[in-house]
Amino acid sequence: xxxxxxxxxxxxxxxxxxxxxxxxxxxxxxxxxxxxxxxxxxxxxxxxxxxxxxxxxxxxxxxxxxxxxxxxxxxxxxxxxxxxxxxxxxxx
Amino acid sequence: xxxxxxxxxxxxxxxxxxxxxxxxxxxxxxxxxxxxxxxxxxxxxxxxxxxxxxxxxxxxxxxxxxxxxxxxxxxxxxxxxxxx
Numbered sequence: 186x187x188x189x190x191x192x193x194x195x196x197x198x199x200x201x202x203x204x205x206x207x208x209x210x211x212x213x214x215x216x217x218x219x220x221x222x223x224x225x226x227x228x229x230x231x232x233x234x235x236x237x238x239x240x241x242x243x244x245x246x247x248x249x250x251x252x253x254x255x256x257x258x259x260x261x262x263x264x265x266x267x268x269x270x271x272x273x274x275x276x277x
Numbered sequence: 278x279x280x281x282x283x284x285x286x287x288x289x290x291x292x293x294x295x296x297x298x299x300x301x302x303x304x305x306x307x308x309x310x311x312x313x314x315x316x317x318x319x320x321x322x323x324x325x326x327x328x329x330x331x332x333x334x335x336x337x338x339x340x341x342x343x344x345x346x347x348x349x350x351x352x353x354x355x356x357x358x359x360x361x
Binding site: 224251 | 305
């Protein structure tokens with residue numbers, strides 16, 4: 186099964202469980218505070234997924250290693266390439 | 278480790294995401310179980326906003342992305358028309 190199929194399957198399962206619980210199809214009598222939490226659960230999962238994504242991006246940005254040598258070597262190669270192409274007649 | 282502004286921006290993003298996550302968790306998960314006379318309810322909007330605000334923000338984001346894509350596509354079309 187492809188990853189997309191797995192994700193859709195999981196989402197369909199969660200969605201149907203949530204729908205069944207909110208519409209009382211299973212015949213359970215949940216206290217009103219539980220019902221309130223259940224009602225906002227999809228929005229909560231979305232917001233927490235977004236927060237997790239944002240936090241991971243921020244963490245990776247903060248811990249990314251700088252490579253000084255590679256940067257200098259790259260700049261040198263860029264200068265060489267510009268000089269070479271300018272010699273062959275290309276204008277920047 | 279990354280230097281200077283990279284670190285500040287990264288850690289800032291982490292902090293913002295943690296703040297939003299804790300506030301939203303307390304709002305959605307903990308508040309319904311707390312007695313409605315407790316003083317903490319003063320710091321949170323009514324529960325209905327807990328679903329409305331992320332929904333509105335999501336729709337706004339989709340709108341922004343759609344407008345951006347339209348703008349880029351129109352600009353591309355104009356460039357190809359001028360090149361012909």
